[in-house]
Amino acid sequence: MADNSWNGYEYNLLFECIGDGLYSDVARPLGCAAIEDSRALAIADLDNDGRLDMIVANNYDPPAIFLNRLKSAGNYLRVQLVGDNGQNPDAVGARVRVSLDEDGTQRKLTRWVEIGSGYCSQSDMRLHFGLGNADRIQSIEVDWPDGTSAEFTGETIAGICNEEIRINQGTGKIEQFKRGSVKDTVSQTGRPVAEFLVEKR
Numbered sequence: 442m443a444d445n446s447w448n449g450y451e452y453n454l455l456f457e458c459i460g461d462g463l464y465s466d467v468a469r470p471l472g473c474a475a476i477e478d479s480r481a482l483a484i485a486d487l488d489n490d491g492r493l494d495m496i497v498a499n500n501y502d503p504p505a506i507f508l509n510r511l512k513s514a515g516n517y518l519r520v521q522l523v524g525d526n527g528q529n530p531d532a533v534g535a536r537v538r539v540s541l542d543e544d545g546t547q548r549k550l551t552r553w554v555e556i557g558s559g560y561c562s563q564s565d566m567r568l569h570f571g572l573g574n575a576d577r578i579q580s581i582e583v584d585w586p587d588g589t590s591a592e593f594t595g596e597t598i599a600g601i602c603n604e605e606i607r608i609n610q611g612t613g614k615i616e617q618f619k620r621g622s623v624k625d626t627v628s629q630t631g632r633p634v635a636e637f638l639v640e641k642r
Contacts, residue, residue: 453476477505481498483495483564483565485564486565492509520607522568532586535553541575581594
């Protein structure tokens with residue numbers, strides 16, 4: 442039992458949803474089942490490649506960073522909201538729904554802009570939508586914290602896939618842009634960054 446720890450050092454777990462409400466622990470085959478006194482988890486696309494990465498905070502140890510290197514990650518869309526209210530520029534509390542057709546199946550994905558997303562941690566406030574095989578979005582709906590809403594369809598979102606967009610409440614428009622990678626800065630935590638397949642550093 443580690444000092445000042447309720448659980449000591451145990452293998453970390455990573456659960457994959459396999460459908461029908463069932464989950465499977467894939468931490469060991471993916472290379473991220475480290476034995477740590479881990480406390481917090483944050484999710485972000487650190488190198489902006491469309492695949493979500495993990496940062497794990499450990500008690501009395503440097504954080505562990507896992508860079509996602511899975512090849513079969515599917516398509517994605519990342520959305521950043523800009524609120525019109527000067528007191529809530531990050532649009533905390535907003536809801537975004539993305540409708541799409543994946544192999545003939547209609548799907549609607551929902552994400553919320555939230556803070557305090559984990560114990561002693563904060564995940565990326567940009568909203569990540571995993572699109573699977575779908576390469577075309579049918580609509581994007583935004584419910585803003587002040588009760589107003591917006592919907593984008595047709596030519597407004599034509600061709601949007603595998604990229605990051607910014608939706609500005611003030612202008613009512615979608616802005617497309619690319620961020621620079623922070624891959625070269627994530628190793629400044631005192632331990633190497635890892636890739637999970639997974640790469641662990």
